[in-house]
Amino acid sequence: MPDKPNLEVCLSPALLHLFDTKDTVTVIIDVFRATSTIAAALDNGARRIVPVASVEECIAIGKVTPNSITAGERDGKVAPGLEYGNSPSEYPRTFIEGKDLILTTTNGTRLLHMVKDAHTIVTGSFPNLSAIVEFLRKEQRRVLLACASWKDRFNLEDALFAGAVAAQLKDEFTINCDSAMACISLNADSRGDYFEYLKRGAHYKRLSGFGLESDMVYCTTADVHPVVPMLKGGDLVVHR
Numbered sequence: 389m390p391d392k393p394n395l396e397v398c399l400s401p402a403l404l405h406l407f408d409t410k411d412t413v414t415v416i417i418d419v420f421r422a423t424s425t426i427a428a429a430l431d432n433g434a435r436r437i438v439p440v441a442s443v444e445e446c447i448a449i450g451k452v453t454p455n456s457i458t459a460g461e462r463d464g465k466v467a468p469g470l471e472y473g474n475s476p477s478e479y480p481r482t483f484i485e486g487k488d489l490i491l492t493t494t495n496g497t498r499l500l501h502m503v504k505d506a507h508t509i510v511t512g513s514f515p516n517l518s519a520i521v522e523f524l525r526k527e528q529r530r531v532l533l534a535c536a537s538w539k540d541r542f543n544l545e546d547a548l549f550a551g552a553v554a555a556q557l558k559d560e561f562t563i564n565c566d567s568a569m570a571c572i573s574l575n576a577d578s579r580g581d582y583f584e585y586l587k588r589g590a591h592y593k594r595l596s597g598f599g600l601e602s603d604m605v606y607c608t609t610a611d612v613h614p615v616v617p618m619l620k621g622g623d624l625v626v627h628r
């Protein structure tokens with residue numbers, strides 16, 4: 389019987405250099421809120437998402453891209469010069485269908501640009517949890533679950549999502565990685581009530597200070613946007 393592929397979890401972009409991303413399927417995870425917003429916008433019909441590192445680049449690309457909107461935040465608030473923010477509820481089908489979303493965020497889009505040599509890069513969040521699990525199951529390739537964390541510091545929500553994925557795949561993959569095991573334990577501790585569990589987290593407290601509790605309810609609701617956002621030629625598009 390062939391060996392089961394490895395599954396590992398990287399808990400912060402600051403630790404990424406310790407992992408071999410070559411030929412992996414790397415799942416970028418930024419539950420609050422970038423990868424949840426990406427799942428929402430693509431499932432609601434965005435043509436593509438262009439993830440960019442800086443606000444300046446976002447504005448410049450927006451200017452030359454027809455039917456596009458510029459969006460993103462810095463430190464949780466809409467960045468000056470951009471039209472929209474990083475909230476999944478800002479992108480219903482009635483608004484985003486057929487448009488290009490040029491997006492820059494503090495943590496999520498930064499990590500997307502850091503992974504260079506993966507075989508495939510996709511983005512994961514609770515709204516597309518089962519779609520990601522099914523995709524990884526079918527791919528049968530080495531997996532890195534990469535947490536965007538918060539400014540390089542460990543965060544509970546990305547680790548919990550990594551645990552929710554790893555727990556479902558643990559019999560089909562080899563897990564010889566303590567961070568993956570720790571994430572699986574977090575997932576068991578949560579008993580599937582992701583929102584309640586994450587209320588204790590620093591990121592929840594910071595974003596609720598901006599009145600963003602409803603966003604966090606959205607971002608912890610499983611399987612409402614069953615898409616696999618995949619990086620192709622620098623854009624995120626729905627994998628079909």
Ligand SMILES: O=C(O)[C@H](CS(=O)(=O)O)OP(=O)(O)O
Nearest residue numbers: 421422463464493494495496
């Ligand atoms: O908008 C968000 O949810 C965060 C903002 S902050 O870094 O927590 O202030 O950005 P993201 O890149 O989506 O983590």
